[in-house]
Amino acid sequence: xxxxxxxxxxxxxxVPSGTPTIDDFQVETVDAPTKESLxxxxxxxxxxxxxxxxxxxxxxxxxxxxxxxxxxxGNPIEGFGVGIVEASANPDFSEGDIVTGNRFLWETRFVTxxxxxxxxxxxxxxxxxxxxxxxxxxxxxxxxxxxSISNPKAGxxxxxxxxxxxxxxxxxxxxxxxxxHVVGLAGSDDKxxxxxxxxxxxxxxxxxxxxxxxxxxxxxxxxxxxYFENVGGELFDIALKNMNTFGRIAGCGMISQYNATPxxxxxxxxxxxIVIKRITISGFVVSDYYTKPDYKNFIQEVSTKFKEGEITxxxxxxxxxxxxxxxxxDLFEGxxxxxxxxxxxxxxDKQ
Ligand code: NAP
Numbered sequence: 001x002x003x004x005x006x007x008x009x010x011x012x013x014x015v016p017s018g019t020p021t022i023d024d025f026q027v028e029t030v031d032a033p034t035k036e037s038l039x040x041x042x043x044x045x046x047x048x049x050x051x052x053x054x055x056x057x058x059x060x061x062x063x064x065x066x067x068x069x070x071x072x073x074g075n076p077i078e079g080f081g082v083g084i085v086e087a088s089a090n091p092d093f094s095e096g097d098i099v100t101g102n103r104f105l106w107e108t109r110f111v112t113x114x115x116x117x118x119x120x121x122x123x124x125x126x127x128x129x130x131x132x133x134x135x136x137x138x139x140x141x142x143x144x145x146x147x148s149i150s151n152p153k154a155g156x157x158x159x160x161x162x163x164x165x166x167x168x169x170x171x172x173x174x175x176x177x178x179x180x181h182v183v184g185l186a187g188s189d190d191k192x193x194x195x196x197x198x199x200x201x202x203x204x205x206x207x208x209x210x211x212x213x214x215x216x217x218x219x220x221x222x223x224x225x226x227y228f229e230n231v232g233g234e235l236f237d238i239a240l241k242n243m244n245t246f247g248r249i250a251g252c253g254m255i256s257q258y259n260a261t262p263x264x265x266x267x268x269x270x271x272x273x274i275v276i277k278r279i280t281i282s283g284f285v286v287s288d289y290y291t292k293p294d295y296k297n298f299i300q301e302v303s304t305k306f307k308e309g310e311i312t313x314x315x316x317x318x319x320x321x322x323x324x325x326x327x328x329x330d331l332f333e334g335x336x337x338x339x340x341x342x343x344x345x346x347x348x349d350k351q
Contacts, residue, residue: 007029007322008029008107009106010025010073011060012026014070038111042089043099046086047107049128050081050342068287077324080102080137081104082098083104084347100118135302138165138167138170142167142171146175155181158180159183159226159239164186164337167230167252168228172198187206190337225243227240227248231256233254235256246279
């Protein structure tokens with residue numbers, strides 16, 4: 001990579017439903033921005049890591065009916081990232097600062113007005129990539145969904161879908177630390193082994209288990225008090241059947257439905273369980289919680305436990321910005337193993 005070559009990843013068209021393909025993205029080489037072009041308060045950022053997150057699929061639909069704006073075809077993809085400031089016309093930022101935020105463009109380097117960008121420190125056991133992982137948005141999502149939403153109590157049982165993923169692996173560990181019986185669902189034997197290794201009491205490979213209902217009953221003999229819902233579809237239906245009276249469901253996401261069409265969408269059959277069992281279902285969006293005390297509490301607990309080795313966090317790193325579109329599409333086929341990030345450059349790369 002040279003200082004004047006810039007890769008830029010753009011969305012070619014909206015994909016309202018169905019499965020997006022690699023052709024829905026365009027990888028271009030364009031001129032890199034220069035520090036001479038900076039206007040007041042702007043910074044020039046070189047990406048270190050970009051985050052692949054399921055919610056980016058929602059931004060590809062063109063829908064106006066969402067909690068986050070849709071991408072405009074022809075514009076670069078935008079999401080969470082970590083980068084290094086290469087030049088600054090903003091008194092709050094200096095060359096060499098490591099910054100993070102959710103308005104990182106999928107370009108090697110980009111210029112921003114820096115609104116929403118925060119400085120982080122890289123060192124003392126916390127790597128730059130950690131700001132997308134163990135201390136990043138998905139981990140905080142786990143904290144909000146479990147601690148702020150679900151009111152977990154020691155001895156209760158929590159079922160976690162997509163348990164090896166960016167959110168799920170943190171739910172498992174936070175729940176174990178609070179004395180819950182943790183049951184995970186994961187899509188391969190390697191993922192099952194990993195989720196067991198981070199403390200889950202039982203983990204089910206939902207793809208190879210023929211009678212999932214029976215397997216959940218065996219893994220959760222006292223029923224499910226909390227279902228941490230990451231997946232939706234049939235897994236949600238089976239979880240509903242196994243919920244205890246006054247159970248709680250944290251409605252975090254439903255990735256199995258993000259590429260659905262009206263014809264393939266899964267419609268819940270066991271919906272009456274909500275009434276029979278007096279179940280509380282609380283949908284939530286993590287961005288509502290950054291200004292609440294929950295965020296400070298999360299950083300305090302998780303950074304301490306991570307530094308002391310009480311929490312582990314699996315990053316799944318794909319190298320090269322040009323590979324970012326496929327890295328994102330992989331999430332919807334379970335091809336990621338842990339929190340998927342794209343490594344764009346090294347801190348030490350020449351400017
Ligand atoms: P992730 O778990 O790291 O990756 C997605 C995983 O979902 C895949 O590895 C796969 O795991 C599973 N999956 C994909 N397609 C599936 C399907 N058709 N059926 C069943 N499982 C499928 O992703 P994440 O970042 O942690 O996100 C997990 C969920 O949390 C998503 O629904 C996401 O939208 C949601 N989320 C919500 C918020 C919020 O604020 N509410 C914030 C962040 C994330 P397996 O191989 O185990 O099937």
